[in-house]
Amino acid sequence: MATVLVLAASACAQDSDPVEFAAAAPLSEFYTPRAESIPGQRGSVIHTKRLTGAPVVPGARTYLTLYRSVDLRGKSVAVSGTLSVPEGTAPAGGWPLISWAPGSTGVADVCAASRSDGSTPSKDDQARWVAKGYAVARTDYLGLGTPGDHGYMIGATEQRAMADIATAARQIDKSVGARWVAVGHSQGGHAALFAAADAAGWTPGSPLLGAIALAPSSHLGEQVRLAKWAASNPLGNIGTGDLSVYLPLLVRGAQTVTDVDPGRFLTARATSLLPTVDSDCTGGLRDKSKWGGLSPKDVFTSDGDLSALLRVLDDNHPGALRFTTPVLVLQGRSDLTVPLKSTDALVAELQASGQSVDYRKYDDIDHSEIVSASFADALGWADTRFGR
Numbered sequence: 001m002a003t004v005l006v007l008a009a010s011a012c013a014q015d016s017d018p019v020e021f022a023a024a025a026p027l028s029e030f031y032t033p034r035a036e037s038i039p040g041q042r043g044s045v046i047h048t049k050r051l052t053g054a055p056v057v058p059g060a061r062t063y064l065t066l067y068r069s070v071d072l073r074g075k076s077v078a079v080s081g082t083l084s085v086p087e088g089t090a091p092a093g094g095w096p097l098i099s100w101a102p103g104s105t106g107v108a109d110v111c112a113a114s115r116s117d118g119s120t121p122s123k124d125d126q127a128r129w130v131a132k133g134y135a136v137a138r139t140d141y142l143g144l145g146t147p148g149d150h151g152y153m154i155g156a157t158e159q160r161a162m163a164d165i166a167t168a169a170r171q172i173d174k175s176v177g178a179r180w181v182a183v184g185h186s187q188g189g190h191a192a193l194f195a196a197a198d199a200a201g202w203t204p205g206s207p208l209l210g211a212i213a214l215a216p217s218s219h220l221g222e223q224v225r226l227a228k229w230a231a232s233n234p235l236g237n238i239g240t241g242d243l244s245v246y247l248p249l250l251v252r253g254a255q256t257v258t259d260v261d262p263g264r265f266l267t268a269r270a271t272s273l274l275p276t277v278d279s280d281c282t283g284g285l286r287d288k289s290k291w292g293g294l295s296p297k298d299v300f301t302s303d304g305d306l307s308a309l310l311r312v313l314d315d316n317h318p319g320a321l322r323f324t325t326p327v328l329v330l331q332g333r334s335d336l337t338v339p340l341k342s343t344d345a346l347v348a349e350l351q352a353s354g355q356s357v358d359y360r361k362y363d364d365i366d367h368s369e370i371v372s373a374s375f376a377d378a379l380g381w382a383d384t385r386f387g388r
Contacts, residue, residue: 094177112145265304
């Protein structure tokens with residue numbers, strides 16, 4: 001009976017037409033809806049706006065959308081994103097859908113992918129799929145671009161953002177089909193893996209056919225432990241990469257789950273810089289005057305208590321997931337942001353627990369290059385899922 005009710009509610013959400021955002025209203029108001037408009041069925045649309053100019057993906061009609069999801073406390077929340085639908089006549093059953101989860105941009109609202117000027121690499125990533133006859137829904141994630149805090153690297157809310165925009169896509173444009181594949185890069189790869197484990201139960205009316213994780217973030221707890229060790233070891237910075245830039249994002253993400261007091265483990269210098277994460281995106285955080293200029297010794301106190309943060313990171317490590325759908329992992333061998341050895345270890349963990357994971361590696365390909373370098377393989381794999 002519960003399943004029937006969920007499906008019926010989902011169907012009702014799809015039958016109604018989305019509210020068109022007033023053309024004369026400031027775009028900033030798009031992301032901050034009236035409180036009374038937010039409650040409703042997850043995966044339904046609050047309002048939408050047809051985009052023109054630079055944000056439009058070539059060969060597609062592109063919409064900015066605000067849709068409903070649910071946070072970790074069970075509260076209905078508004079989430080922003082975009083939908084790009086190929087021009088022309090849809091095939092029988094509607095356009096096959098890619099739910100695209102972007103990589104790390106930050107936790108400040110200005111860092112949301114949909115707030116960019118349309119010149120980001122993510123636009124090219126979407127255009128490749130559109131050119132091959134796929135609609136692409138790209139989430140901004142919960143609390144990124146919209147009111148509330150962004151659960152950075154929190155798997156449950158990441159997968160909800162991906163799954164609910166897949167459901168919302170059919171309400172925005174009725175030529176989009178019900179079936180979808182989750183695809184994500186870096187943070188988005190982490191999200192895609194959680195979608196492969198959870199989305200089938202979350203959105204039974206929108207069948208997930210598989211997930212493609214490109215350079216998925218993993219072993220974050222272990223990386224933080226290593227950086228903390230480096231802070232009190234004469235060898236200093238060995239093996240820590242640019243974790244310092246991502247650490248404040250991890251802190252803010254963990255704070256959406258539990259009480260994490262950064263004063264228990266950050267130095268005075270790092271603590272003074274923490275507010276920058278609430279206004280700057282990852283590019284700004286990399287500045288040498290900010291987090292990009294910090295070594296582990298500058299970040300961690302020697303006797304700091306990281307236990308609360310580590311519990312959250314360990315709980316959101318994808319190595320213990322159990323998948324309900326096929327999974328493809330794609331990784332560049334020259335990646336320094338998500339190192340090859342990290343993804344090797346992740347896939348080994350998953351396979352050791354009996355999970356079937358198709359794993360492909362690419363020579364001389366770094367973190368940003370993996371998306372374009374592996375596209376032919378990703379496309380062939382997705383085509384197979386859709387029976388194309």
